[in-house]
Amino acid sequence: MLDLISKLYKLEKQAREQKLDPEAVHAMRQERVRPIMDKIKALLDARVKTTPPKSLLGRAISYALGQWERVMVYLEDGCLQPDNNAAENAIRPFAVGRKNRLFSGSPRGAKASAAIYSLIEIAKACGLNPFEYLLQVFEQLPHARSGDDLKTLLPQGMSKNNPA
Structure with a gap:
């Protein structure tokens, strides 16, 4: 999971370094970030079934899945950032x-x-x-x-x- 998140941040860093305009950032996210986000979601979906829901990890997974739609919004606008x-x-x-x-x-x-x-x-x-x-x-x-x-x-x- 950390490796996947690291890949996301590397792509965001590259976009900043290349000074991509919002449209180019949006296109990059659709092509390169969305597949990584899909892998993260698949991992969360798989782990939620095998992780005790009241454990720290179980609560973190449930929280992430509950916020998933909000997280994915950043893929739709090249001006948005993936974090705060x-x-x-x-x-x-x-x-x-x-x-x-x-x-x-x-x-x-x-x-x-x-x-x-x-x-x-x-x-x-x-x-x-x-x-x-x-x-x-x-x-x-x-x-x-x-x-x-x-x-x-x-x-x-x-x-x-x-x-x-």
Whole structure:
């Protein structure tokens, strides 16, 4: 199983190194990844029959099979990743400082912190400089008069070439 998963990640690495566009990644996944995923599914199906369901391995197999349709979605879109490593890496700095933020002062302060952290990470994901993005938001926020005005201040509404 680990060998098969390793093959999947090698193919994903090759796609990144070759800077394949999403359509090419999709085609590669259909041709080369889908057969590996089919082997993984066959192994899970076989092992679920011979593994005690309450054992750690049995629970892991049952969980994997229960999530199979969701896992397979990444084969249908070349923009999707096979895991959530990008999200995990993005939140790591906040998770590391979690104990420091237990003392946000109030639930309202904690919600405000979460909102700012989310904006920062989304800005990064959209290719924006978080400091410059927040500077623009704080300068333009007092002039926002409608929901549409606020939407234009979201990171998705701005781009590196066309800041709000």
